[in-house]
Amino acid sequence: MFRNMTLGQYYPADSILHRLDPRTKLFGTLIFIISIFIVDSVPGMLVIAAFLGAVILISKVPFSFMVKGIRGIVVLLMIAGLFNLFLTPGDKILFHFGILTITDAGLKSATLMTIRMIVLIIGTSVMTLTTTPNSLTDGLEKGLRFLTVFRVPVHEISMMMSIALRFIPILIEETDKIMKAQMARGADFESGGIFQKAKSMVPILVPLFVSAFRRANDLALAMEARCYNGGDGRTNMKPLKYAGIDAISYVCIFVFLGTCIAAKVLL
Amino acid sequence: MNIDVNTNINNININIIEAKNLSHEYIVRDEEGNVENIVTAIDNVDISVKKGHFISILGHNGSGKSTFAKHINALLYPSGGTLFVNQMDANDKSNTLDIRKSAGMVFQNPDNQIIASVVEEDVGFGPENIGVPTDEIWERVEKSLRSVGMWEYRKHSPNKLSGGQKQRVAIAGVMAMEPECIVLDEPTAMLDPNGRKEVIRAIHELNKKKNVTVILITHYMEEVVGSDYVYVMDSGKVVMEGEPRDIFSKVEELKSYRLDVPQITLVADELKKAGVNVPDGVLTREELVEALRGIRATEV
Amino acid sequence: MSLIFDHVSYTYSPDTAYEVAALNDINLKIDDGEFIGIIGHTGSGKSTLAQHMNGLIRATAGSIYYNGQDIYDKGYKLKDLRTQVGMVFQYPENQLFGTTVFEDVCFGPKNQGLDEKEVSLRAFEALRAVKLPEEYAETSPFDLSGGQKRRVAIAGVLAMKPAYLILDEPTAGLDPAGREEILGLIKELHDKKGTTVILVSHSMEDVANYVDRIVVMEHGGILYDGTPREVFHYCKELEEIGLAAPQVTYLMHDLKKIGFHVDTDITTVPEARDAILRALGRKE
Numbered sequence: 001m002f003r004n005m006t007l008g009q010y011y012p013a014d015s016i017l018h019r020l021d022p023r024t025k026l027f028g029t030l031i032f033i034i035s036i037f038i039v040d041s042v043p044g045m046l047v048i049a050a051f052l053g054a055v056i057l058i059s060k061v062p063f064s065f066m067v068k069g070i071r072g073i074v075v076l077l078m079i080a081g082l083f084n085l086f087l088t089p090g091d092k093i094l095f096h097f098g099i100l101t102i103t104d105a106g107l108k109s110a111t112l113m114t115i116r117m118i119v120l121i122i123g124t125s126v127m128t129l130t131t132t133p134n135s136l137t138d139g140l141e142k143g144l145r146f147l148t149v150f151r152v153p154v155h156e157i158s159m160m161m162s163i164a165l166r167f168i169p170i171l172i173e174e175t176d177k178i179m180k181a182q183m184a185r186g187a188d189f190e191s192g193g194i195f196q197k198a199k200s201m202v203p204i205l206v207p208l209f210v211s212a213f214r215r216a217n218d219l220a221l222a223m224e225a226r227c228y229n230g231g232d233g234r235t236n237m238k239p240l241k242y243a244g245i246d247a248i249s250y251v252c253i254f255v256f257l258g259t260c261i262a263a264k265v266l267l
Numbered sequence: 268m269n270i271d272v273n274t275n276i277n278n279i280n281i282n283i284i285e286a287k288n289l290s291h292e293y294i295v296r297d298e299e300g301n302v303e304n305i306v307t308a309i310d311n312v313d314i315s316v317k318k319g320h321f322i323s324i325l326g327h328n329g330s331g332k333s334t335f336a337k338h339i340n341a342l343l344y345p346s347g348g349t350l351f352v353n354q355m356d357a358n359d360k361s362n363t364l365d366i367r368k369s370a371g372m373v374f375q376n377p378d379n380q381i382i383a384s385v386v387e388e389d390v391g392f393g394p395e396n397i398g399v400p401t402d403e404i405w406e407r408v409e410k411s412l413r414s415v416g417m418w419e420y421r422k423h424s425p426n427k428l429s430g431g432q433k434q435r436v437a438i439a440g441v442m443a444m445e446p447e448c449i450v451l452d453e454p455t456a457m458l459d460p461n462g463r464k465e466v467i468r469a470i471h472e473l474n475k476k477k478n479v480t481v482i483l484i485t486h487y488m489e490e491v492v493g494s495d496y497v498y499v500m501d502s503g504k505v506v507m508e509g510e511p512r513d514i515f516s517k518v519e520e521l522k523s524y525r526l527d528v529p530q531i532t533l534v535a536d537e538l539k540k541a542g543v544n545v546p547d548g549v550l551t552r553e554e555l556v557e558a559l560r561g562i563r564a565t566e567v
Numbered sequence: 568m569s570l571i572f573d574h575v576s577y578t579y580s581p582d583t584a585y586e587v588a589a590l591n592d593i594n595l596k597i598d599d600g601e602f603i604g605i606i607g608h609t610g611s612g613k614s615t616l617a618q619h620m621n622g623l624i625r626a627t628a629g630s631i632y633y634n635g636q637d638i639y640d641k642g643y644k645l646k647d648l649r650t651q652v653g654m655v656f657q658y659p660e661n662q663l664f665g666t667t668v669f670e671d672v673c674f675g676p677k678n679q680g681l682d683e684k685e686v687s688l689r690a691f692e693a694l695r696a697v698k699l700p701e702e703y704a705e706t707s708p709f710d711l712s713g714g715q716k717r718r719v720a721i722a723g724v725l726a727m728k729p730a731y732l733i734l735d736e737p738t739a740g741l742d743p744a745g746r747e748e749i750l751g752l753i754k755e756l757h758d759k760k761g762t763t764v765i766l767v768s769h770s771m772e773d774v775a776n777y778v779d780r781i782v783v784m785e786h787g788g789i790l791y792d793g794t795p796r797e798v799f800h801y802c803k804e805l806e807e808i809g810l811a812a813p814q815v816t817y818l819m820h821d822l823k824k825i826g827f828h829v830d831t832d833i834t835t836v837p838e839a840r841d842a843i844l845r846a847l848g849r850k851e
Contacts, residue, residue: 178661181662184653234395237394
């Protein structure tokens, strides 16, 4: 079940999106997230989704790969959607049965919220799928360098993030393995109430943490052995350089943001 | 075992690693922080390695061989004795970075030593750390990936590679720092037979073609064949040393150190005990077949 | 009692671009009391095959019968099957979680719904079976050595008293002494308790000395199935697919080529010694 997560995985391909400067992509993602929350109408959301669709096409990452990432959070989406659907008060009651009431506002906010979440997840995974963690790190490091003035350890934070991203697939695979092993010892993760289920996670979580700490320890040693010594005096294998395509992308991003604000004001 | 006096002419006889009475102790504390025990992981070890040599250190788990390896890379510091790596004193902590530059290290678990999500970026990690200019990093990455036969995989994610391939990437990552010597701490322990062969072949090639000093730490005796010199460690001490042939001829002694003597060597040893005149320390099948052919010819 | 695979196939992510056939029309019968080695290199499908045996992976085609019952039948309790067909994964010490060794070993029998007394009886019996000294029962499993941890993990499966025991690369990462220790334990289980043992491995030399039957996997199919002697008869073919027969088998082939009168289906060192001595006329 965890194998389907795509967030944090890199999909190697040769596309314009892959070649973009990570700073451009990070900025684009930020604007994208902001616009998702600016727009609060279903048609506006569909426009954003269409824009996202176009970006995915350019990225050359198979669409099915993106959708797979959603599968892991379907339950979460459904719960959130249902809460919105039934618990939002509104003027017009569309449906009423026992304690369940659906209002027009509820329907709208549930639809909006679901699309918003899906678009948000896919949108951010487009960035991680087309950007290697290392260049993502570089992007964050350069983009946020001004923060070092305030003594924020930007290099360290970005290095930690990129390593976390690299180990997500490994830890997911490991979770899968541990789950199977405990199932082979008769563990049951499906039945029982919430408390029972939470308790049944202990045999998965403890070994997972133990292994994560061991890996962290090994990795730290391996990094030290390769002369890692923090950000000072480091050079870059792939230094960031803006190209023409980045300028075009920035223009696109601002046009997109402008459209969203216009849609918000006009619709 | 001393440094030769007349070495500086061509550097061939210089000892790149020179350990004298090297010891390492660590303190085991209980939950309250009280000292429970003091463990001597390595105990008065004398090991020296000549430049360009391929040496192996054999020993079972817990024999101290990995602790020794970590000293060569200044990941651990001696608690007694001296260690010189490329003529730098490992006791002097200001040498740490320089020592790590001259002695690279490959670890056992292939997953836990690859830092980046793309092969080429991982190989570039070391050179980045030591401040190599961008253009040169690329040259080094290409050179070292080619030297282990992984150049075609440069754009791949390490997660999609086999264990043997991952280890070769790790070796390339070390080679890109252009070290004088590379230490491999049980690089094949987690691999299948194909992966093991692949890795051993790659390091022998590096040793021959690039003249890198290799220190291979392993518990697989087959992997020692082809080394210039072998040390056997047991409970923190060097208990045997010599050329592979001398080592392999002492089957009983090796068994007593819980080592796995290759089948061919065992057969040769058994034959010898039964009175057949096979030479000492047979390492390979071909050797034994030749020896037996000779024996039959003289007898018939 | 037996475990039967009838035309079993398994495909990863069927109907997508990532479709990979991991198992291809497997027919296999494992009888009670057998000691089998399933050999194949990484990616040959041997681990996938093993995980079908206790229903952890569901075949995409074909049926599996345990004791005559189809394990994919509606109402068949896979949880019970898993206690009958115990499985020790590769690097099993990575699943330890208990605060004490004892607690960890109790996990399996507890899940079986046994009463407390029976659970602890079984746990101690299992710890004895893996030869872990009793005083370790109350220590944390994380304080043990690598080999000890592995034995605790094996005990965790044994405590369920499975009739079949599958072990996936039980010796991976251990040194020679550790390897022999574990294989010796497994052999004892088979010989003394009559447990059916299925050893999944890529190491022919490890397996040859212990098992009665070898199943060689390649590309998701069964390539050879027979006694070690029968299988090592194909040592040339085995080498081509990256699985070597024991070194002595090759030695015998080489000697035969230069005119020695030796048997070529020899797999162990003493056999080889005797054969060579006979060929040299030193022994009758």
